Amino acid sequence: AQTVTQSQPEMSVQEAETVTLSCTYDTSENNYYLFWYKQPPSRQMILVIRQEAYKQQNATENRFSVNFQKAAKSFSLKISDSQLGDTAMYFCAFMKRTGGTSYGKLTFGQGTILTVHP
Amino acid sequence: NAGVMQNPRHLVRRRGQEARLRCSPMKGHSHVYWYRQLPEEGLKFMVYLQKENIIDESGMPKERFSAEFPKEGPSILRIQQVVRGDSAAYFCASSLNQGNTEAFFGQGTRLTVV
Numbered sequence: 001a002q003t004v005t006q007s008q009p010e011m012s013v014q015e016a017e018t019v020t021l022s023c024t025y026d027t028s029e030n031n032y033y034l035f036w037y038k039q040p041p042s043r044q045m046i047l048v049i050r051q052e053a054y055k056q057q058n059a060t061e062n063r064f065s066v067n068f069q070k071a072a073k074s075f076s077l078k079i080s081d082s083q084l085g086d087t088a089m090y091f092c093a094f095m096k097r098t099g100g101t102s103y104g105k106l107t108f109g110q111g112t113i114l115t116v117h118p
Numbered sequence: 119n120a121g122v123m124q125n126p127r128h129l130v131r132r133r134g135q136e137a138r139l140r141c142s143p144m145k146g147h148s149h150v151y152w153y154r155q156l157p158e159e160g161l162k163f164m165v166y167l168q169k170e171n172i173i174d175e176s177g178m179p180k181e182r183f184s185a186e187f188p189k190e191g192p193s194i195l196r197i198q199q200v201v202r203g204d205s206a207a208y209f210c211a212s213s214l215n216q217g218n219t220e221a222f223f224g225q226g227t228r229l230t231v232v
Binding site: 043047095104108 | 161166226
Protein backbone atom coordinates (compact mmCIF):
# COMPACT_ATOMS: atom_id res chain seq x y z
CA ALA A 1 0.00 0.00 0.00
CA GLN A 2 1.07 3.54 -0.65
CA THR A 3 1.20 6.38 1.85
CA VAL A 4 1.53 10.09 1.22
CA THR A 5 2.65 12.48 3.94
CA GLN A 6 2.42 16.25 4.01
CA SER A 7 4.18 17.45 7.13
CA GLN A 8 3.14 21.11 6.94
CA PRO A 9 -0.48 21.57 8.08
CA GLU A 10 -0.34 25.30 7.33
CA MET A 11 1.87 27.69 5.40
CA SER A 12 1.69 31.36 4.66
CA VAL A 13 3.42 33.62 2.16
CA GLN A 14 3.35 37.23 1.10
CA GLU A 15 1.93 38.08 -2.27
CA ALA A 16 4.55 37.93 -5.04
CA GLU A 17 6.92 35.80 -3.01
CA THR A 18 7.82 32.12 -3.44
CA VAL A 19 6.66 29.26 -1.26
CA THR A 20 7.48 25.54 -1.24
CA LEU A 21 5.10 22.84 -0.02
CA SER A 22 6.57 19.50 1.01
CA CYS A 23 5.38 15.99 0.27
CA THR A 24 6.93 12.60 0.87
CA TYR A 25 5.54 9.23 -0.09
CA ASP A 26 6.22 5.59 0.48
CA THR A 27 5.74 2.90 -2.13
CA SER A 28 7.31 -0.27 -3.44
CA GLU A 29 6.12 0.55 -6.95
CA ASN A 30 8.53 1.71 -9.61
CA ASN A 31 6.05 3.16 -12.07
CA TYR A 32 3.64 5.77 -10.81
CA TYR A 33 2.37 9.32 -11.12
CA LEU A 34 2.43 12.12 -8.59
CA PHE A 35 0.06 15.04 -8.49
CA TRP A 36 -0.62 18.27 -6.71
CA TYR A 37 -4.25 19.27 -6.37
CA LYS A 38 -5.61 22.58 -5.16
CA GLN A 39 -8.83 22.85 -3.18
CA PRO A 40 -10.05 26.44 -2.75
CA PRO A 41 -12.89 27.33 -0.38
CA SER A 42 -15.36 26.35 -3.12
CA ARG A 43 -14.22 22.74 -2.46
CA GLN A 44 -13.57 22.11 -6.16
CA MET A 45 -10.53 19.86 -6.60
CA ILE A 46 -8.30 21.35 -9.28
CA LEU A 47 -5.30 19.60 -10.79
CA VAL A 48 -2.25 21.85 -10.48
CA ILE A 49 0.58 19.72 -11.83
CA ARG A 50 1.45 16.12 -12.66
CA GLN A 51 4.78 14.26 -12.64
CA GLU A 52 5.51 10.90 -14.22
CA ALA A 53 7.96 8.94 -12.11
CA TYR A 54 9.89 7.60 -15.08
CA LYS A 55 10.69 11.13 -16.22
CA GLN A 56 13.67 12.73 -14.56
CA GLN A 57 12.79 16.23 -15.67
CA ASN A 58 10.74 18.16 -13.14
CA ALA A 59 7.29 19.20 -14.31
CA THR A 60 6.48 22.90 -14.68
CA GLU A 61 3.17 24.67 -15.24
CA ASN A 62 3.53 28.45 -15.40
CA ARG A 63 4.21 29.62 -11.81
CA PHE A 64 4.07 26.07 -10.43
CA SER A 65 6.99 23.67 -10.49
CA VAL A 66 7.96 20.53 -8.65
CA ASN A 67 11.17 19.15 -7.21
CA PHE A 68 10.89 15.40 -7.71
CA GLN A 69 13.50 13.31 -5.91
CA LYS A 70 12.65 9.70 -6.70
CA ALA A 71 15.31 8.08 -4.54
CA ALA A 72 14.28 10.17 -1.56
CA LYS A 73 10.58 9.72 -2.40
CA SER A 74 10.07 13.43 -2.16
CA PHE A 75 7.80 15.60 -4.30
CA SER A 76 7.65 19.27 -3.32
CA LEU A 77 5.64 22.01 -5.00
CA LYS A 78 7.09 25.47 -5.57
CA ILE A 79 4.75 28.37 -6.22
CA SER A 80 6.47 31.45 -7.60
CA ASP A 81 5.07 34.97 -7.61
CA SER A 82 2.29 33.94 -5.23
CA GLN A 83 -1.13 35.44 -5.88
CA LEU A 84 -4.10 35.92 -3.57
CA GLY A 85 -6.00 33.38 -5.65
CA ASP A 86 -3.47 30.73 -4.69
CA THR A 87 -4.97 30.65 -1.19
CA ALA A 88 -6.30 27.12 -0.84
CA MET A 89 -5.70 23.68 0.60
CA TYR A 90 -3.08 21.80 -1.43
CA PHE A 91 -3.00 18.03 -1.64
CA CYS A 92 -0.20 15.80 -2.83
CA ALA A 93 -1.43 12.55 -4.42
CA PHE A 94 -0.05 9.27 -5.75
CA MET A 95 -1.32 6.96 -8.49
CA LYS A 96 0.08 3.59 -9.52
CA ARG A 97 0.87 3.28 -13.20
CA THR A 98 0.37 -0.44 -13.65
CA GLY A 99 -2.87 -1.91 -14.89
CA GLY A 100 -5.37 -3.72 -12.79
CA THR A 101 -8.06 -2.57 -10.48
CA SER A 102 -5.99 0.04 -8.67
CA TYR A 103 -5.26 1.98 -11.81
CA GLY A 104 -6.62 5.50 -11.63
CA LYS A 105 -7.06 5.37 -7.88
CA LEU A 106 -5.48 8.30 -6.05
CA THR A 107 -3.90 8.20 -2.60
CA PHE A 108 -3.89 11.64 -1.03
CA GLY A 109 -1.85 13.31 1.68
CA GLN A 110 -3.47 15.18 4.55
CA GLY A 111 -3.18 18.54 2.86
CA THR A 112 -1.46 21.86 3.51
CA ILE A 113 -3.47 25.03 3.98
CA LEU A 114 -1.72 27.84 2.12
CA THR A 115 -2.62 31.46 2.85
CA VAL A 116 -1.32 34.22 0.62
CA HIS A 117 -1.23 37.59 2.38
CA PRO A 118 -1.51 40.92 0.52
CA ASN B 119 -19.03 20.46 -22.11
CA ALA B 120 -20.22 20.35 -18.53
CA GLY B 121 -17.84 19.09 -15.89
CA VAL B 122 -18.54 16.43 -13.33
CA MET B 123 -21.87 17.23 -11.72
CA GLN B 124 -22.70 16.17 -8.21
CA ASN B 125 -25.98 16.70 -6.45
CA PRO B 126 -27.06 17.72 -4.05
CA ARG B 127 -24.29 20.07 -2.94
CA HIS B 128 -25.50 19.87 0.63
CA LEU B 129 -27.51 17.10 2.22
CA VAL B 130 -28.80 16.93 5.78
CA ARG B 131 -30.05 13.63 7.14
CA ARG B 132 -31.18 12.50 10.56
CA ARG B 133 -29.52 9.49 12.11
CA GLY B 134 -31.02 6.32 10.70
CA GLN B 135 -32.14 7.83 7.40
CA GLU B 136 -30.74 7.01 3.99
CA ALA B 137 -28.50 9.30 1.96
CA ARG B 138 -28.29 9.09 -1.84
CA LEU B 139 -25.53 11.03 -3.54
CA ARG B 140 -25.49 11.42 -7.31
CA CYS B 141 -22.64 11.92 -9.72
CA SER B 142 -22.91 12.57 -13.45
CA PRO B 143 -19.47 12.14 -15.03
CA MET B 144 -18.14 14.28 -17.81
CA LYS B 145 -19.58 13.49 -21.21
CA GLY B 146 -17.93 10.41 -22.66
CA HIS B 147 -16.33 9.34 -19.38
CA SER B 148 -17.10 5.80 -18.32
CA HIS B 149 -14.91 5.56 -15.22
CA VAL B 150 -16.08 6.96 -11.89
CA TYR B 151 -14.31 7.16 -8.53
CA TRP B 152 -15.83 8.10 -5.19
CA TYR B 153 -13.78 9.65 -2.39
CA ARG B 154 -14.66 10.75 1.13
CA GLN B 155 -13.12 13.75 2.88
CA LEU B 156 -13.53 13.91 6.62
CA PRO B 157 -13.02 17.33 8.27
CA GLU B 158 -9.39 18.49 8.25
CA GLU B 159 -8.30 15.39 6.32
CA GLY B 160 -7.36 14.44 2.80
CA LEU B 161 -9.57 12.53 0.42
CA LYS B 162 -9.82 8.78 0.94
CA PHE B 163 -10.66 6.42 -1.91
CA MET B 164 -13.91 4.52 -1.56
CA VAL B 165 -14.86 2.81 -4.81
CA TYR B 166 -14.07 2.66 -8.52
CA LEU B 167 -16.81 1.84 -11.01
CA GLN B 168 -17.21 1.44 -14.70
CA LYS B 169 -20.58 1.30 -16.39
CA GLU B 170 -22.56 -1.47 -14.68
CA ASN B 171 -19.48 -2.83 -12.90
CA ILE B 172 -17.77 -2.31 -9.57
CA ILE B 173 -14.05 -2.61 -10.25
CA ASP B 174 -12.51 -1.83 -6.87
CA GLU B 175 -14.46 -1.29 -3.66
CA SER B 176 -11.55 -1.76 -1.28
CA GLY B 177 -12.20 1.60 0.41
CA MET B 178 -15.91 1.09 1.04
CA PRO B 179 -17.09 0.36 4.58
CA LYS B 180 -18.38 -3.19 4.73
CA GLU B 181 -21.85 -2.26 5.91
CA ARG B 182 -24.44 0.38 4.97
CA PHE B 183 -22.52 1.72 1.96
CA SER B 184 -23.14 0.76 -1.65
CA ALA B 185 -22.43 2.25 -5.05
CA GLU B 186 -23.66 1.73 -8.57
CA PHE B 187 -23.07 3.15 -12.02
CA PRO B 188 -25.92 1.97 -14.25
CA LYS B 189 -25.86 1.84 -18.02
CA GLU B 190 -28.07 4.90 -18.12
CA GLY B 191 -28.03 7.69 -15.57
CA PRO B 192 -25.68 8.93 -12.89
CA SER B 193 -23.54 7.00 -10.46
CA ILE B 194 -25.16 6.70 -7.04
CA LEU B 195 -23.45 6.39 -3.67
CA ARG B 196 -25.96 5.16 -1.14
CA ILE B 197 -25.54 5.24 2.61
CA GLN B 198 -28.17 3.44 4.64
CA GLN B 199 -28.98 4.15 8.28
CA VAL B 200 -26.61 7.10 8.47
CA VAL B 201 -24.68 7.85 11.65
CA ARG B 202 -22.93 11.03 12.78
CA GLY B 203 -19.57 9.62 11.70
CA ASP B 204 -20.78 9.58 8.09
CA SER B 205 -20.76 13.40 8.06
CA ALA B 206 -18.18 14.33 5.45
CA ALA B 207 -17.72 15.70 1.97
CA TYR B 208 -18.11 13.07 -0.71
CA PHE B 209 -16.37 13.65 -4.02
CA CYS B 210 -16.83 11.99 -7.34
CA ALA B 211 -14.20 11.98 -10.08
CA SER B 212 -14.42 10.70 -13.62
CA SER B 213 -11.91 9.79 -16.27
CA LEU B 214 -12.15 8.99 -19.93
CA ASN B 215 -10.69 5.52 -19.74
CA GLN B 216 -8.47 3.39 -17.56
CA GLY B 217 -5.32 4.60 -19.26
CA ASN B 218 -6.06 8.26 -18.66
CA THR B 219 -4.38 9.67 -15.57
CA GLU B 220 -6.32 12.89 -15.36
CA ALA B 221 -9.39 12.56 -13.19
CA PHE B 222 -11.85 15.43 -13.16
CA PHE B 223 -13.56 16.09 -9.85
CA GLY B 224 -17.02 17.32 -9.03
CA GLN B 225 -17.61 19.94 -6.35
CA GLY B 226 -18.62 17.35 -3.83
CA THR B 227 -21.65 16.72 -1.66
CA ARG B 228 -21.40 17.77 1.96
CA LEU B 229 -23.39 15.33 4.05
CA THR B 230 -24.37 16.38 7.55
CA VAL B 231 -25.97 13.87 9.86
CA VAL B 232 -27.92 15.39 12.73
